[in-house]
Amino acid sequence: MAAAPPSGTRAIQLAVTPKGLPGPEHFDVVTRPLGAPGPGQVVVRNRHFLVFPGLGTLIGGQVEGVPLPPVHAGDLMFGPAVGEVVAVGAGSPFRPGDLVTHLLGWREYALLEADRCGPVGDVLPSPVAHLSSGAAAYGALTRLAELRSGDTVFVTGAAGGVGTLAGPVARLLGAGRVVGSTRSPAKADRLVAELGYDAVVVPGAPGGTLGEQLGEAAPEGIDVVVDTVGGEQLTAALAAARRGARFALVGALSGQLSPDTRGGSAPVGIDTYRVVTHGISLRGYSGTDHPDVADEWTTRFGAWLRAGDLTFPHVTVPGIERAPRALSELFEGRHFGTVVVELPHG
The missing domain is CATH 3.40.50.720 (NAD(P)-binding Rossmann-like Domain)
Structure with missing residues (x-):
């Protein structure tokens, strides 16, 4: 059964815009208020979120031609995430307990419009596989x-x-x-x-x-x-x-x-x-x-994973506090495969 959301959420904030690549010292763990979902909104308790090298570009403000906004000092970080819906507003297509994907990772809970979420479904054998590249x-x-x-x-x-x-x-x-x-x-x-x-x-x-x-x-x-x-x-x-x-x-x-x-x-x-x-x-x-690629890939990826023809190489980093270090380690080439932060959801 989905747990009720708290009144606030911990999240990772860019504290200072770095001159070069961002390091752990450029981030803070902060607590932000978490409101109740309004009509068409959901609150999601994140289980996993992606750490990806493109965040360095967003922090550097070089976003021309990129379909994502820049990250300025004081902004919360974001990125692909998988989580569990824990509260819904009127008219939401989701229900508490549903697993969804969205782009408000780097925080423990996310309040967002339901139409910015995608259902996880059962095409992939593991929800975290939705964070693959x-x-x-x-x-x-x-x-x-x-x-x-x-x-x-x-x-x-x-x-x-x-x-x-x-x-x-x-x-x-x-x-x-x-x-x-x-x-x-x-x-x-x-x-x-x-x-x-x-x-x-x-x-x-x-x-x-x-x-x-x-x-x-x-x-x-x-x-x-x-x-x-x-x-x-x-x-x-x-x-x-x-x-x-x-x-x-x-x-x-x-x-x-x-x-x-x-x-x-x-x-x-x-x-x-x-x-x-x-x-x-x-x-x-x-x-x-190529908007048709995502669904086609997910279908084939799921079939290959279930058949044992393919694996999803990834590193799991536990705890939101370790996310900034994981990003720095990604820049340094320390990891093999996709880097994912796992949040407790017991």
């Missing part, structure tokens, strides 16, 4: 790259939330060889042993340049790239691309994780001559441009 990986592979059977796929940032799903999903969609990149040799080993990557390159590792490593990992060249990083890794991927290669650009972590750009710029050197002569396509992926 797999829709971006799936959409990039199916809508932009149009993956073909036997393709060689290269995934940059393969140990992140997108990359840990992009490689295995590419395999399920028919890829012949899947290569990833990560800056951690330990993560490289996990990508091969646990997620079925055929090879993983490690930028900056001794024993060969990134280009040389790619040449060994994909000796016949690359057909598809799912790029979450940009920078030198995108440059190297272009040099290894085969004729007609399709690049789906999903992220720009080389810029988002730079303390010098505030997350809103990721310059890269591109050999346009090679792009032209090899007929290479480079397209940026945005979920808002």
Whole structure:
């Protein structure tokens, strides 16, 4: 039975706008009043919320073209969350006890309009799986790259939330060889042993340049790239691309994780001559441009999870107080897969 909501809720507030990447010292745990739900509103007790690198960009105020608002000092943090409805206003389509998704994470309870919530349902075997970044990986592979059977796929940032799903999903969609990149040799080993990557390159590792490593990992060249990083890794991927290669650009972590750009710029050197002569396509992926992907992904994700064909690699961090540290650790590359904060709900 759903518990009644309290009169206030603990939440994470941005206390100070940082000059570079935000650290734990830039946040406070605060208590804010929690009103009763009015007509068409619900109160949700959050169970899990997502920690994602794009928060650095929002805090940096670089939101042009991004369908989310900036985060200023004094604002509460937000992001995808899964929780339980505990109170409803008149006319709400939900009832206490329903599980829903919404965007007001980073707090223990959220008061919001019911039409800003989505029902969890039973398509996925675990509610927390709704916080995966797999829709971006799936959409990039199916809508932009149009993956073909036997393709060689290269995934940059393969140990992140997108990359840990992009490689295995590419395999399920028919890829012949899947290569990833990560800056951690330990993560490289996990990508091969646990997620079925055929090879993983490690930028900056001794024993060969990134280009040389790619040449060994994909000796016949690359057909598809799912790029979450940009920078030198995108440059190297272009040099290894085969004729007609399709690049789906999903992220720009080389810029988002730079303390010098505030997350809103990721310059890269591109050999346009090679792009032209090899007929290479480079397209940026945005979920808002492909509204049909989310439901399609959820259906296939659920089927793959239940069949044991796919896993959801994620790290669970307990307690709202640890959320700022988890964000900092994400920027530092300490985690493997998606990072989720779990709130007590007993």
